[in-house]
Amino acid sequence: MHYNWDSALETGHELIDNQHKQLFAKLNSLVDAYNDNKGKAELEKTLEFLAAYTIKHFNDEETLQVKYDYPDYLRHKTIHTDFKNKVTDMVGQLKQNGYDDKLMQETIVVVADWLLNHIKGDDFRMAAYVKAHSDI
Numbered sequence: 549m550h551y552n553w554d555s556a557l558e559t560g561h562e563l564i565d566n567q568h569k570q571l572f573a574k575l576n577s578l579v580d581a582y583n584d585n586k587g588k589a590e591l592e593k594t595l596e597f598l599a600a601y602t603i604k605h606f607n608d609e610e611t612l613q614v615k616y617d618y619p620d621y622l623r624h625k626t627i628h629t630d631f632k633n634k635v636t637d638m639v640g641q642l643k644q645n646g647y648d649d650k651l652m653q654e655t656i657v658v659v660a661d662w663l664l665n666h667i668k669g670d671d672f673r674m675a676a677y678v679k680a681h682s683d684i
C-alpha cells in the first residue's frame with residue numbers, strides 16, 4: 549500500500565507542500581523497504597531517514613510561524629513535539645524488538661494517519677494565516 553500525496557492535501561504554501569510531498573515519498577520508501585523484505589538494517593535506515601526529514605520539516609514550519617507571528621504557534625509546536633516523541637518511541641521499540649512485522653505495519657499506519665490529519669487540520673490553518681499575512 550502506498551500513500552499518495554494529492555491536491556486535496558495542498559496547503560497553497562510552496563515550501564510546505566513540497567516538503568509534504570517529500571514526506572509521502574519517504575514514507576513510501578519505507579513501505580517499499582518493508583514489502584521487499586529489505587531486512588532490518590535497511591528498514592532501520594529508511595525509518596531513521598523518515599524521522600530525520602520529519603524533524604527538519606517541523607523545524608521549517610515552526611520557523612515560518614515565528615516569522616509571521618502565528619498566534620497558534622505554541623500549540624502547533626507542542627503537537628509537533630508530541631509526534632516527534634511518539635516517532636522516537638516507535639523507532640526505539642522497533643529496534644529493541646528486532647522489527648516485528650506487526651509493529652512495523654503499525655508504525656507506518658500511525659505516521660501516515662497522523663500526517664494526513666495534521667496536514668488537513670493544523671497545517672491548512674497555519675498556511676492560510678501565513679499566506680494572508682505575507683501578501684500584505
Ligand SMILES: [Fe+2]
Nearest residue numbers: 609666670671
Ligand atoms: Fe505542522
